[in-house]
Amino acid sequence: MRRDRLAAIVGVAESELGETPHRTVLQLQAQAAKAALAEAGLEKGDVDALFCAGNWAWSTNLMLAEYLGITPRYTDTTNIGGSSFEAHVGHAVAGIQAGLFDVALICYGSTQRSQRLRGHVPPDAPLTEQFERPFGLPTPVGAYALAAMRHMHEYGTTSEQLAEIAVATRKWATLNDKAFMREPITIEDVLNSRLICEPLHLLDCCLVTDGGGAVVVVSERVAQRCRTRPVWVLGHGETHTHHTIANMPDLTTTGAAVSGRRAMEMAGVRHDEIDVVEIYDSFTITVLLTLEALGFCKPGEGGPFVSGQRTAPGGPFPMNTNGGGLSYCHPGMYGIFLLIEAVRQLRGECGSRQVPDARLALVHGTGGVLSSTATVILGRD
Amino acid sequence: MAHGIPRPVEDADSRPFWEGCREGVLRIQRCASCGRHVFYPRLLCPHCFSDQLSWVEASGAGRIHTYTVVHRAFGPFQADVPYVVALVDLDEGVRMMTRILGDRSSVRIGARVRVEFVEADEGLVLPYFRVMDEATAS
The missing domain is CATH 2.40.50.840 (OB fold (Dihydrolipoamide Acetyltransferase, E2P))
Incomplete structure (x- = not known):
């Protein structure tokens, strides 16, 4: 089995999370960047590559680099939605492997909750969006509802099975004092919460919060002098399949089938070797489709796979151990928080929610309307 | 009738489609090279990359x-x-x-x-x- 140490994650941090009306989107990223570099024992001047995605500036990297006082010699603003940061890790690994830089800083921040940025309907529908926006599908939830309805039709998946994911994820959140929603919920609570877009209920949907995060990826050489125990990037993969939901090739199969296989083949790992998974949970259906596309179960078997609280604390398939986008935080593009939690699990820092002896983690981001996916395999020595 | 629905920005790709809607005709494209129909409208066929697309009535x-x-x-x-x-x-x-x-x-x-x-x-x-x-x- 080949397990090359392609690069290491040596620093991860969140900013203040939840509702932060007293903070700007730049401050949140500054908080996270400083903390992530500090835990690794690195300085701002060590950063030679900057990665960021967001919609708060026409060029996030220009504004953020200037604000932080960083002059990168490698820069990447890849924005494919919530999976951008898993893609950034892949790109950072490629750059490090090519010898272009040694220390990459990946940042994200959003103040969408405090600024009430959700729910605005723009007056115009340009370019390819003109064939969808006038019909009034709330985005992104409506697109995920279309996929969920199709999955139910093809495979008999039920709202109860989707609710299992929300309930299990909330159980993890009760163990995370940074989580936004920590009151336990039941399957009935999910089914009785109001319908947003059938078949998805309010509690099938992620939170709308503020928050920021940062991840530091370094070469093996730099990792040797860092304070933290390195978490190695063993494999990565990415793809995107469509932009508008009408153009998704198959509404029940996401790009995870491509990005996941590539990441796992690169890492040389099998499904049964993975100890903990952090899977983008913008909606419960996102998780179900991803589990199938990644190959943890067969197409159509996602419902039975998550039933009986199998993904909850103490269950056989620990998943979304920070409480996920459903219960911990979701500042618009959630992918960076998946990486942060996986690294902490592999370092054994997670206290009451720690997955015992976690050595291998799979991190999977999904962006847009099931549009983009990026998968990262992480491991420790 | 609602007011303030996001307006399609009719452009070089889409104008015949929206004109068709106003005339009561549903127009899509067909590729002369590979024979497949195409929607939404565009310059090149997304299947075979041919530029031989023409409008047909669906x-x-x-x-x-x-x-x-x-x-x-x-x-x-x-x-x-x-x-x-x-x-x-x-x-x-x-x-x-x-x-x-x-x-x-x-x-x-x-x-x-x-x-x-x-x-x-x-x-x-x-x-x-x-x-x-x-x-x-x-």
Whole structure:
């Protein structure tokens, strides 16, 4: 089995999370960047590559680099939605492997909750969006509802099975004092919460919060002098399949089938070797489709796979151990928080929610309307 | 009629489509090179990359591939809830987003539907669909 140490994650941090009306989107990223570099024992001047995605500036990297006082010699603003940061890790690994830089800083921040940025309907529908926006599908939830309805039709998946994911994820959140929603919920609570877009209920949907995060990826050489125990990037993969939901090739199969296989083949790992998974949970259906596309179960078997609280604390398939986008935080593009939690699990820092002896983690981001996916395999020595 | 629906920015790709809607004709493209139909309209065929695309009139008939009933909407759409948004597969083999008119109980995946042009906002005619009667559906 080949397990090359392609690069290491040596620093991860969140900013203040939840509702932060007293903070700007730049401050949140500054908080996270400083903390992530500090835990690794690195300085701002060590950063030679900057990665960021967001919609708060026409060029996030220009504004953020200037604000932080960083002059990168490698820069990447890849924005494919919530999976951008898993893609950034892949790109950072490629750059490090090519010898272009040694220390990459990946940042994200959003103040969408405090600024009430959700729910605005723009007056115009340009370019390819003109064939969808006038019909009034709330985005992104409506697109995920279309996929969920199709999955139910093809495979008999039920709202109860989707609710299992929300309930299990909330159980993890009760163990995370940074989580936004920590009151336990039941399957009935999910089914009785109001319908947003059938078949998805309010509690099938992620939170709308503020928050920021940062991840530091370094070469093996730099990792040797860092304070933290390195978490190695063993494999990565990415793809995107469509932009508008009408153009998704198959509404029940996401790009995870491509990005996941590539990441796992690169890492040389099998499904049964993975100890903990952090899977983008913008909606419960996102998780179900991803589990199938990644190959943890067969197409159509996602419902039975998550039933009986199998993904909850103490269950056989620990998943979304920070409480996920459903219960911990979701500042618009959630992918960076998946990486942060996986690294902490592999370092054994997670206290009451720690997955015992976690050595291998799979991190999977999904962006847009099931549009983009990026998968990262992480491991420790 | 709602007001403030996001306006399609008619452009070099889309103008014949929207003109067709105003005339009561559902237009899609067909590729002369590979023979496949194409929607949404574009400069090159996404299947074979040929630039030999021309406009044809679609039959206006299709089948619901999936749908959702929207209960929580924003802006101009709030007044419409609950309403049905669907992806419809036209008989020509292309998929488009639309609204489904009529009785909700008739809406199911696989149902046969036919286009109806509706002035959804002032000067904005959108192609909506309605489930066909059992007798006429095929």
